[in-house]
Amino acid sequence: MIGRVRGLLIEKAPGHALVECAGLGYEIDIPYTTFFHLPDTGQEVTLHTHFAVREDAQSLFGFAARLDRDLFRLLIKVNGVGPKLAVGILSGLDAQQFIRCVETRDVNALVKLPGVGKKTAERLLIDMADRIGQLEGQFVPSDIPASGETGAGIPPAAGPDPAEEAEAALIALGYKPQEAAKAIGRVAEPGMNSEALIRLALKNMIPTR
Template sequence: MIGRLRGILVEKQPGQVLVEAAGLGYEVDIPYTTFFHLPETGQEVVLHTHFAVREDAHSLFGFANRLDRDLFRLLIKVNGVGPRLAVGILSGLDADQFIQCVEQRDASALVKLPGVGKKTAERLLIDMGDRIGQLEGQFVPRGTGAVNAGETPKRPPRQPDASEEAEAALIALGYKPQEATRAINRVAEEGMSREDLIRNALKAMIPTG
């Protein structure tokens, strides 16, 4: 089991990074909430990871903090929720937001996530309601200024620019990271707002009759 990865960030894009550690390059799938916490390429990065093994693929998933990783591990235990859907959920909601949805029984927020229908949302609320207690001591309400258990205080993450936010929004809508990146690059012009980027990218991605 690979539980933590520390190395140099070689490449990054919403959905995946390449990290070099001890001479090896690790391709790591990430939710876009983690993407916003990444340093610049060429700098050191630490990811909390989960190594998933299937008959047809071995995949490494990475997260900015241990809470997100541990929540991911609980999500994939829910019937019908695989690693890809779990990453999609954590791309639309960070761990704190997801836990608050479960505690408040807010199914409407969950069904807005790609791949989550009404039945899946209801199953998540039921199953995760019994399981989030396993995260006791890690979840910290917003605004307290505290950090996750086992974490050291860090500088505030770099704020994403409009293009990164637009790409993340497209991914949250269900588009593949590569599709979102290409669409934003096609329409991006200096000074464009996130909203204009998203609007123009969607027009470019949806063929007209």
């Protein structure tokens, strides 16, 4: 089991990070809530990881906070929730926000997540109510600096149009193209990079408490 990776951040993109550790490059799937906490490429990063092995694939999932990683492990034990859906849930809500949803039985916030229907949301509230007690006493570590809310001070990366890149990222997460385009259009301002657009679009699409 690979439970933690620490090394140089070689590449980062919504949903993906490449970390070099002791000469090896680890391709790691990450939720958007972790992507927003990654440092600039070339800097050191620490990710709490879960290694999943199936007959047809081996995947490494990474999280900025151990609490998010441990919640991910609880989510994939729920009937009907696989790693892809668990990553989608943690892309819209971090662990603390998800726990608040469970505590307040906020089914409406959960059904706004892509791939989560009403039945799945209700199952999550029921099953996770008995499990979140296993997460008591944990906290979100501060060893990885968070990005600013608006992406201020981060120079826009050269390459694809930020709005198009942000739309593609939301579609990959599971939102319909029309929903993604509308969400990006609401928050887009001149000079914003794709990271800031995704962050604000998700914030507006999924209400938190």
